[in-house]
């Protein structure tokens with residue numbers, strides 16, 4: 142669990158102004174000298190031994206003379222954040238009385254009565270594997286090398302994450318481990334996801350056996366380059382992260398702890414694939430569902446997670462933070478204390494003024510900004526991010542099906558004819574390149590020879606992508622219910638109107654122009670005189686809404702047709718709840 146205690150870049154990036162020649166390795170001065178850093182002298186927080194793989198690498202030695210580390214690294218030292226205040230208490234609630242500095246207490250120290258710590262996994266770990274040296278540690282688990290003794294894995298090297306049962310002192314902590322194994326087991330078959338092999342248990346531990354990643358953490362590579370990537374190298378990383386996250390989201394799984402420590406390279410090779418690990422905080426989420434528990438790592442946590450209402454978009458924020466770090470080498474939201482970081486996440490805009498941002502491509506800037514949008518509705522989804530012009534030309538970019546499209550289309554079908562025609566006008570203002578992602582999604586849905594799709598196509602397309610996780614997350618069930626409601630055909634033009642997200646369009650620079658030209662088109666063949674009562678009923682507003690008050694500006698007094706404001710509000714989509722909230 143990486144809440145605020147994950148290894149931070151601070152531990153490893155000494156400030157050049159203090160000591161320009163310090164190679165990037167474990168920095169004992171920063172980690173031990175700061176009084177707030179209670180984690181620094183804890184065995185669980187020592188840097189992963191995998192770092193030693195890098196010690197003699199050319200990238201690492203070259204780094205000792207790095208001069209291009211961005212300004213923010215020079216200006217102030219990066220003491221680790223102080224232990225969490227309110228978030229720390231949430232962590233404690235989740236994991237009982239476990240405090241970071243108790244993380245290495247021998248098994249059996251905490252006696253918790255009444256918790257069922259039987260997972261139903263095989264008891265024969267020792268018969269199957271020979272445990273070797275430790276290769277990494279996290280908050281509640283440590284990972285060892287192991288060799289198979291028999292069966293398919295005989296003489297094969299694997300990684301085993303060992304999670305001591307003594308650390309599972311609440312039902313939630315036990316459930317987290319159960320879910321971690323279940324999700325890892327279910328999410329098979331993506332090349333950027335660590336391959337799960339098996340799970341075991343004995344009286345003391347749970348053992349998760351998986352593919353061994355020998356290439357170290359992404360964090361190590363970032364550090365070994367002085368924290369800055371060229372755009373091309375950053376793209377390489379981003380495409381892989383987005384690809385696996387788009388896959389998880391389609392399966393109805395939100396990772397909730399995306400950070401450079403949780404991506405490992407399979408080998409030390411420069412071209413090695415990157416693998417997502419650590420599904421310890423992951424959860425299932427249906428397309429319309431909102432989660433509310435605050436989990437994650439402080440630097441990477443999305444604002445809506447702190448507001449306790451979030452979905453898969455929270456992962457996209459974390460990816461935005463990773464992208465920002467890759468491209469400029471410093472964190473977008475930084476403070477000395479954890480509560481300060483949260484304040485920054487909620488209120489501050491990341492800086493794009495200092496070097497190297499002015500020299501980066503406008504596409505790179507736009508990409509990062511559209512991930513670090515505080516309004517989760519305006520943020521890119523993983524599939525959209527893969528279609529973003531910054532990555533679109535990349536050879537490994539393969540855009541998968543995006544559940545947001547399903548959500549949009551469903552909302553469109555349930556909308557009034559007035560709104561559908563307004564959305565149609567808006568879609569007609571978008572260029573072919575702006576609609577490239579919608580076109581890709583349409584093709585993925587497999588239109589028939591005449592170029593039409595129905596909701597049934599969503600079901601068929603999803604079935605092609607189904608894993609156990611999709612069943613566990615009940616995404617399939619959700620699709621089944623809705624597809625039985627609607628069999629209407631839709632051509633590409635109508636699909637565009639239905640699939641575009643107005644909230645996301647508002648986030649682009651040219652929104653105002655689109656809205657104006659769409660209104661002109663709507664004026665020509667969609668706008669008509671409408672009474673307030675009729676409008677209210679088209680919008681499906683309940684009787685409790687004072688329609689003459691809230692809708693009066695929606696109608697143009699000169700001719701009784703929809704005003705520009707009414708048009709804009711209409712395309713956003715409204716419900717009685719919108720007005721009750723206002």
Ligand SMILES: Nc1ncnc2c1ncn2[C@@H]1O[C@H](COP(=O)(O)OP(=O)(O)OP(=O)(O)O)[C@@H](O)[C@H]1O
Nearest residue numbers: 142143189277278279280281282284300354419421
């Ligand atoms: N498949 C693997 N191959 C090699 N090393 C691994 C593997 N899985 C995990 N590790 C190492 O073990 C470390 C801890 O694993 P993991 O992040 O899953 O543990 P955790 O206790 O859940 O961590 P956290 O404190 O971030 O929640 C990783 O950071 C990594 O260095």
Ligand SMILES: [Ca+2]
Nearest residue numbers: 142143419421
């Ligand atoms: Ca974890």
Ligand SMILES: [Ca+2]
Nearest residue numbers: 279402403419
């Ligand atoms: Ca981890």
